Amino acid sequence: MQSKKGKPSWAQRIAFILILVPVLMFIMTTVNIIWSSIPAVVTYGLPSLFSTEFASNMVGIMRQGDVNVGRYGLLPAIWGSAMLAVLTMMFALPISLAMAVFTSEFSLKGIGNAMEVLLSVFSGIPPIVYSLLSIFVLVNFFGPKLAGKGFPDSYLISLMGKVVNGPIEKSTLLGATFMTLLILPFMVPLILDAIRSVPHSLKEASYGVGATRWYTLVHVTLPGAMPGILAAISLGILKTIGDVVIAALTIGQARSGGMPAPLFDIFESVPPLTSTGAGLINGLSQGGANHPVSTLDAVAFFSALLLMILAFMILGVVNLAQHFLVRRIEQ
Amino acid sequence: MSVEFENKFTTIAKKENQAAGISLSMLSKRWIPAIVFLASLITVLVGCFSIVSLSYEAYPVPLLATLCFLLQILMVDAYIQTKTWNFQILILSAVCFASLLILGSIPVLVTGWELDVYIDHSLFSAAFLIMTGIPAMMLSLYYLCGGTPQAEDISRYPLILLPVILTLYLYFALLGQVMIKGTATFDWNIVSQPYYDHILPVKTTIAGDWPAWKYEDVKQLGMLNHIFGTGLLMLLTTIVSFPFGVGAGVYLSEYGENGFARFARFTITSLRAISLLILALTAYSLTKYTQGTPLAWITRGTFFDGYTETISYGGSYFTAALVLSLLVIPILTRATEEGCRSLPNSLREGSLALGATDETTLMRVVLPWALPNIVTAILLGCVEAAGSVAVLMFIGGRGDYGVGVFRQVTTLAYLVFDTLVDIKFGAAMGQYKYTAGVILLVITLGLGTLSILFKRWLIRRYRGG
Numbered sequence: 006m007q008s009k010k011g012k013p014s015w016a017q018r019i020a021f022i023l024i025l026v027p028v029l030m031f032i033m034t035t036v037n038i039i040w041s042s043i044p045a046v047v048t049y050g051l052p053s054l055f056s057t058e059f060a061s062n063m064v065g066i067m068r069q070g071d072v073n074v075g076r077y078g079l080l081p082a083i084w085g086s087a088m089l090a091v092l093t094m095m096f097a098l099p100i101s102l103a104m105a106v107f108t109s110e111f112s113l114k115g116i117g118n119a120m121e122v123l124l125s126v127f128s129g130i131p132p133i134v135y136s137l138l139s140i141f142v143l144v145n146f147f148g149p150k151l152a153g154k155g156f157p158d159s160y161l162i163s164l165m166g167k168v169v170n171g172p173i174e175k176s177t178l179l180g181a182t183f184m185t186l187l188i189l190p191f192m193v194p195l196i197l198d199a200i201r202s203v204p205h206s207l208k209e210a211s212y213g214v215g216a217t218r219w220y221t222l223v224h225v226t227l228p229g230a231m232p233g234i235l236a237a238i239s240l241g242i243l244k245t246i247g248d249v250v251i252a253a254l255t256i257g258q259a260r261s262g263g264m265p266a267p268l269f270d271i272f273e274s275v276p277p278l279t280s281t282g283a284g285l286i287n288g289l290s291q292g293g294a295n296h297p298v299s300t301l302d303a304v305a306f307f308s309a310l311l312l313m314i315l316a317f318m319i320l321g322v323v324n325l326a327q328h329f330l331v332r333r334i335e336q
Numbered sequence: 337m338s339v340e341f342e343n344k345f346t347t348i349a350k351k352e353n354q355a356a357g358i359s360l361s362m363l364s365k366r367w368i369p370a371i372v373f374l375a376s377l378i379t380v381l382v383g384c385f386s387i388v389s390l391s392y393e394a395y396p397v398p399l400l401a402t403l404c405f406l407l408q409i410l411m412v413d414a415y416i417q418t419k420t421w422n423f424q425i426l427i428l429s430a431v432c433f434a435s436l437l438i439l440g441s442i443p444v445l446v447t448g449w450e451l452d453v454y455i456d457h458s459l460f461s462a463a464f465l466i467m468t469g470i471p472a473m474m475l476s477l478y479y480l481c482g483g484t485p486q487a488e489d490i491s492r493y494p495l496i497l498l499p500v501i502l503t504l505y506l507y508f509a510l511l512g513q514v515m516i517k518g519t520a521t522f523d524w525n526i527v528s529q530p531y532y533d534h535i536l537p538v539k540t541t542i543a544g545d546w547p548a549w550k551y552e553d554v555k556q557l558g559m560l561n562h563i564f565g566t567g568l569l570m571l572l573t574t575i576v577s578f579p580f581g582v583g584a585g586v587y588l589s590e591y592g593e594n595g596f597a598r599f600a601r602f603t604i605t606s607l608r609a610i611s612l613l614i615l616a617l618t619a620y621s622l623t624k625y626t627q628g629t630p631l632a633w634i635t636r637g638t639f640f641d642g643y644t645e646t647i648s649y650g651g652s653y654f655t656a657a658l659v660l661s662l663l664v665i666p667i668l669t670r671a672t673e674e675g676c677r678s679l680p681n682s683l684r685e686g687s688l689a690l691g692a693t694d695e696t697t698l699m700r701v702v703l704p705w706a707l708p709n710i711v712t713a714i715l716l717g718c719v720e721a722a723g724s725v726a727v728l729m730f731i732g733g734r735g736d737y738g739v740g741v742f743r744q745v746t747t748l749a750y751l752v753f754d755t756l757v758d759i760k761f762g763a764a765m766g767q768y769k770y771t772a773g774v775i776l777l778v779i780t781l782g783l784g785t786l787s788i789l790f791k792r793w794l795i796r797r798y799r800g801g
Contacts, residue, residue, distance in 0.1 A: 016695045017591050023583025024600050027665045031603045034610075034618050034662065041621060103499040111496050120500075122788060127507060129716070129784035130777065131723025133749045136756065137773050138510050146388065186510070189503065218489045247611035249726045254756055267449050279613040286620060286730055302624075305617060312611045320609055 035313070042310045045077075045303035054079055054307060057263045059281075077285075077304045079311065081264050085177065085275035086246045086315070089256070092181040092271055093188065093245045094238065101189055101237065102227075105196035110222060121197070128190035135183045136254035147179065175274040180256040187251060188241040195240060199233020200226055229334060232327045239323040243316055249279045258284030278315075282308035368413040369479040372406045376472035379403055380494070383465030384502065386458045396439055396461035403472055404432040414479055428471050435464040470494050511777070518774030526768055527775070529558035531761075532736050557764055559751060559772055561735040565653070566722050566747040566779065568739055572657035573721040574714055577664040581717075582710060584665065585672025586698070608666040612726035619659040620730040623651040637744045639737035648744040651731030656745040659727050664717035671713035675706025708794035715787035719780045725753045734760050748776040 013021075045054060056078035104124075108117045203226050211221040227234070257274035258281070265273045276284070282305035379399050386392040407429040414422050439461055473494040481487030538552040588601055626635045637652030638645040679702055687697040703710075728750040735746030754760050755769040 013591075014694050016698050017587075020583045020587035020591065023580050024587040026580045027584055027607065027662075027669070028600050028603050030662055030665075031607055034614065037618060037621055038614060041617075100499045100503050103496050104503070107496045107500050111493065123504075125788060126781055126784045129719040129723070129780045130511075131725070131749055131780055133723065133725045133752050133756075134514060134773050134777055135510070137752055137769065138513060141510070141513050186503075186507065215485075217485045219492050243609045243611075247609075247613070249612045249616060249729065250753060254753075279611060282613050283616065283729060286617070302620075305613075306621075309611065309614045309617050312613060316609050316611060317606070320606075 038306055038310050038313060042303055042307035044300050045307040048300045048303070049077060053077070054304070057081055059263065078263075079278065079281065079304075079308055081275060082278045082281040082308060083311065083315075084264060084268070085256070085281075086277035086279075086312075088177055088269070088271065088275060089180055089184065089252070089277050090242045090245050092177060093184040094241060096181060096185040097188055097192060097241055098238065100185070101192040101196055101241075102234075104189070104193045105200055106222060108193070109197055109200045110218065110226070121194070124190045124193050130187075130190075132187055132248055132250045135186060136251050139179060139183065139255045142182065143179065175255060175257040177256060177271045177273070177275055180252055180277075181271070183251050183255055184245045184248065187248065188244045191244060192237040192241045195237035196230065196234055199230035199237070202233065203229035231334075232330050235323050235327055235330070239319055242319055246277060246312065246315065247279065249283050252277050253280040253283050256280060278308045278312050282306075282312075366417075366480055366482075368409060369476045372403075372410045372476035373473060373480055375399075375403055375406050376469045376476055379465050379469035380473060380498070383462045383469055384498075386462040386465070390456070390458055393458050393461065396465055397436055399465065400432050400436040400439070400468065403468065404429050404436065407432065407472060407475075410476060410479065414483075417479070418483055422475075425475055428468065428475065432468050432472075435468055439464055466498075470498065514770060514773050514777060517770035518772075518777075521768055521771050522774070523768075523771070526558055526771060527563070528560060529556060530561040530736065530738075531558050531734060531765065532556035533734065534736070555764070557768070559748065559768065559775075561739050562746055562748045562751045562772065563775065564739045565735055565745065566749070566776075568653055568741070569656055569660070569745065569747055570718040570721045572653055572741065573660045573664055574718060576657050577661035577668060577717060578714065580661070581665040581668025581713070582672050584669040585706075586676060586703075588669065589673045589676035590698070590702070604666050604669050607662055608670075610662070612724075615659050615662060616726045616729045618662070619651055619655055619727050622655050622659070623731050634742060637742045639744065648733065648737070650733045650744045652742045653739075653745045654741050655731060656727055657721075660721050660724060663720055663724065663727075667717050667720070668710065668713045671709040672706055675709030676702050679705045704798050707798055708791045711794060712787045712791045715783050715790065719783045719787075722747065722776065722783070723749055723780050725749045729753070748772050748779070752776065 053076055056076065057080045058076045058078045059081055104120070108120045112120070207225055207229060208221055211225045212218075216224075253276075257276045265275050285301050285305040285308075382392050382395050382399060386396070407425050411422060411425040411429070414420075414425065439457075442457060442460060474491045477494070478487050478491040481490050533553070533555045535551050536554050537549040538554070540548055540550050542548045584600065584604065588597055588604075591597065592601065623632075623636050626632045632647050635651060635655045637648045637650070637654075639648050640646075683701055683705070684697060687701045688694075692700070728745055728747060731745060732750040732754070733744035733746050734754075735744070735751075737743060751761070751765070751772045752769050755766040755772075
């Protein structure tokens, strides 16, 4: 189609102008994020931004009128993102593998098609609907089972006949449950594509030497589909650490307690980078009254910049792993 | 000779059928695996139920003891059938016994390691029941189906089916909850009138019939503006992102071999990986940096405050659509590129051989071929626009000044979000958040279903089946 030697056709010129717009939009977005996060680095300094201390003492700020009283260490938020991503993957990966295997290999064709249609319909459920249901899940699934220690004694309530402190509320576990539901419909089709792209000749050779379907699946199909499964994992992690609404409403906005007491405490509210940044702008967290809004905003922009770097790192690592795997499979 | 062969063949086929399926005659022969299967099925079911309920706490220990005993019988039965000792069964029986002891010894509320939680006993019993019930089910199913390689395939079904069924149950339970709660508070008045909350001068009479003006809070609950706003935002997003998405897709598939195309593909892939917080902050800074400039009339939107058009406190529908197009353009680009690439070379060469120019081929052959993908992507983009809250998080409003391209943006999703975090609407609107959720769900799921149906119909129409 391309007229390589002559002048570019008008269709090519128009398409070039049209593609320039999203490219420029992306560049402008990136530049804006970087440029707006400079005040945070200037005001608080990088060591303070990467400390574990996240506390803006409102009283102190009002008394001293000092901008630097507030400390916005984003290390707990980074740890929260990491914990959320790992926990969500622990839930989502086995379930999505089981769903994909059931749809492609272990079911009748009609049921498999119905599952695919159902999943593509589920992928349209807005995240806000999931967060709308967080109270329902808390009352019916977590409430009777898990009780939090964080409540003072005045909040003692009776739960199903047992007197304990109040039920756990916002926690990484609750967030990971909803994140799993959010990313499953996006992960399963990718794994399905990967399983279907494994050459039939390989599978038939395996069946031919007398292997069972399960043996073929574990030893031939899934290793062959590994690059696609990695792509699904990367998409899942990116969606998990990138979602604001579910994180803000099920894990919490901004936390002033530093790192969680045992590092892996999934029952505590450790907000990830997204909801920390959103909380700083919303003013829902402890933002000082005298605080100049622009520096608080700049911390939010800085957390967005961290997220962007994190996303590129994940994409790069997954691309490298895919290259490595494809080369190994070809050998 | 041939009759003998046929007889032999049919007997083999019969044996295979017996091995693959479960029949009554087989049950009479292998009743021990059948009983073990039944026991393990009950174990798994009780385990699943005790995730949700607290009323099954009497069962786990007796169930595990029964399973432990039955598995040892199964091992002897398997030895009689196949003349080999299967020690997997013995190990599983030991695991059953160990989990029985652990379950009996742990207290009602478990805590430790300074974790911020008391974990209930029933959660542990659910975990142990499912952990031992699934392997027991697999082993008994293996011997129930005759211990052949096909039986091994069949015996993996419990392992694959359980997560699928549990997850689908969770989806349907949650969606059902939204539907039940939303339809309970559904009201035609709420849907058919806009939200309205102003402090206005109201004419009253004092001291008999002396006219006077008094400021009153005039309030009217409703979500008509939010519904129209969702529609307008979908339309605007489509209008903004359609040319750029399709153009980028055409460029990448038709002319995408140079360095610039590689860079463009990288940026559009990155746009798909972009965090929603970045979009929210982009929308926020678009409205913030234009504050006080003439551009604010476009980015922030206006409202009529009774005297003049005033610049509003958030962002306009146009801003929201512009930022949302960052989310929708990658979807469109990818779909267009896939559609163009799937065109068989013979069709393209046929068109070129008839003397058609590149442009004619593009417009008459390539784009119609990619049309099903493009339409699906547009509908998916609309779903994305309707359900996205993050973009509206900092710029959305209550929507009581009407709907227009340069009014303050609001959608159903924003209404739900705002009633949840309780910033702008009072408690009066909060009771209708599930209704708003139901309308949002109907819009998004309806569009999703429509996209699937449309794709099938268009493929039949433009690609000939």
